Amino acid sequence: MAKSLKSIRGMHDVLPEDSPRWQAFEAIIRRLMTAYAYSEIRTPIVESTDLFCRSIGEVTDIVEKEMYTFEDRNGDLLTLRPEGTASCVRSGIQHGILHNQIRRLWYMGPMFRHERPQKGRYRQFQQLGVETFGIADADVDAELIIISARLWRELGLKDLRLELNTLGSAESRARYREVLVEYLETHRDQLDEDSLRRVYKNPLRVLDSKNPEMAGLISNAPDLHDYLDEESVEHFENLKVYLDAAGIDYIINPRLVRGLDYYCKTVFEWVTDSLGAQGTVCAGGRYDGLVEQLGGKASPAAGFAIGMERLLALMEETGVAFQETPIDIYLLPRASSDIERGLKLAESLRDALPELKIQMHCGGGSNKSQMKKADKSGAEMVLFVSDEEPDRVAIKYLREDREQQFVDQDAVVSFLQKK
Numbered sequence: 197m198a199k200s201l202k203s204i205r206g207m208h209d210v211l212p213e214d215s216p217r218w219q220a221f222e223a224i225i226r227r228l229m230t231a232y233a234y235s236e237i238r239t240p241i242v243e244s245t246d247l248f249c250r251s252i253g254e255v256t257d258i259v260e261k262e263m264y265t266f267e268d269r270n271g272d273l274l275t276l277r278p279e280g281t282a283s284c285v286r287s288g289i290q291h292g293i294l295h296n297q298i299r300r301l302w303y304m305g306p307m308f309r310h311e312r313p314q315k316g317r318y319r320q321f322q323q324l325g326v327e328t329f330g331i332a333d334a335d336v337d338a339e340l341i342i343i344s345a346r347l348w349r350e351l352g353l354k355d356l357r358l359e360l361n362t363l364g365s366a367e368s369r370a371r372y373r374e375v376l377v378e379y380l381e382t383h384r385d386q387l388d389e390d391s392l393r394r395v396y397k398n399p400l401r402v403l404d405s406k407n408p409e410m411a412g413l414i415s416n417a418p419d420l421h422d423y424l425d426e427e428s429v430e431h432f433e434n435l436k437v438y439l440d441a442a443g444i445d446y447i448i449n450p451r452l453v454r455g456l457d458y459y460c461k462t463v464f465e466w467v468t469d470s471l472g473a474q475g476t477v478c479a480g481g482r483y484d485g486l487v488e489q490l491g492g493k494a495s496p497a498a499g500f501a502i503g504m505e506r507l508l509a510l511m512e513e514t515g516v517a518f519q520e521t522p523i524d525i526y527l528l529p530r531a532s533s534d535i536e537r538g539l540k541l542a543e544s545l546r547d548a549l550p551e552l553k554i555q556m557h558c559g560g561g562s563n564k565s566q567m568k569k570a571d572k573s574g575a576e577m578v579l580f581v582s583d584e585e586p587d588r589v590a591i592k593y594l595r596e597d598r599e600q601q602f603v604d605q606d607a608v609v610s611f612l613q614k615k
């Protein structure tokens with residue numbers, strides 16, 4: 197027998213039983229983004245590798261070891277997108293929709309990272325990304341956090357905590373960098389391999405290390421907040437005032453630096469303790485320098501991304517359920533000679549009552565097996581079409597103890613409307 201084919205490790209099918217949860221989740225997201233007047237942007241899944249190297253940063257986990265990069269038939273170096281912000285900025289610059297404009301954008305789709313697959317960590321995963329351009333003030337940082345908080349409410353999720361930090365401006369980061377490098381140099385012997393490589397290339401990233409053996413060193417490191425410039429402090433204070441006004445609780449975490457190069461000022465994460473090590477369901481912040489860095493006219497920007505699998509897992513964990521809407525009508529032509537009338541009736545019902553979910557019985561079978569299928573469909577009622585009643589249909593209730601009923605063919609729509 198031929199070897200059976202399987203999906204790629206860390207990349208999963210969403211089976212029909214699972215897709216109602218995704219659809220319901222996505223519907224909530226679409227409604228929410230519309231309610232906040234954000235517009236959807238859709239960008240290609242493949243981009244030139246250069247885009248991610250220049251935006252995410254050469255010395256990051258993503259670029260160093262997680263990207264799916266390949267040469268296409270022309271010899272061009274391409275990468276399956278590991279995140280959406282870079283593509284969003286690339287597209288915005290390319291089409292001139294960022295310069296001197298305010299944009300509120302969102303997108304949803306698969307991202308690809310070659311990580312070690314485990315619970316909450318996949319090689320293909322789904323992100324919702326929300327990005328704003330052209331607003332430098334902290335009010336929009338607050339708006340982004342308020343959006344995410346509303347999403348948790350609409351999904352019925354309670355045990356998420358907001359961790360907040362500021363990285364300061366590029367200038368204050370540069371000042372802090374010097375102090376941090378000095379500190380790391382004096383503790384070289386305690387640095388792991390990754391961190392040694394990062395001391396000069398990207399020392400802030402050392403603070404982001406997940407290695408428990410580095411925890412002590414990290415917690416004793418100089419505090420970035422001591423080096424913040426006035427403007428960054430004011431920005432951060434404003435954000436806190438706005439969040440307080442919105443009734444959103446937060447914890448200041450001075451060690452929160454985020455894994456990507458492009459963040460400045462505000463950074464935040466929504467974290468849960470219910471998902472083990474993969475507890476961050478949403479992460480974001482401000483990235484004022486990125487548009488210019490990628491060749492556009494400078495534009496302030498801020499955004500966040502949500503890991504949708506982790507959120508769905510959290511909903512399962514906390515018992516929030518999404519269910520597929522049941523079938524309303526199982527339309528059953530009794531014999532093959534009834535199929536034409538059955539198909540026509542089904543179409544006229546779908547024309548008149550588009551909100552109904554109608555399943556047509558296909559594939560014939562004995563009376564017994566037909567009824568079995570009708571019952572298994574979960575439908576409320578069966579509508580029989582049969583030669584024996586050429587001008588009427590018979591209605592049988594599957595979930596209620598009621599007599600079979602006959603309705604004239606012309607009156608079926610109004611009968612169902614009344615139901």
Ligand code: ATP
Nearest residue numbers: 311316317318321455476477478479501502503506
């Ligand atoms: P982590 O620290 O968990 O690796 P990250 O900092 O790499 O996360 P981001 O690039 O900020 O993650 O992506 C935003 C969100 O996308 C994360 O908070 C997480 O919920 C989700 N996410 C990131 N990588 C994965 C993955 N491999 N599988 C599933 N979800 C992911």
Ligand code: MG
Nearest residue numbers: 257258311455
């Ligand atoms: Mg990661």
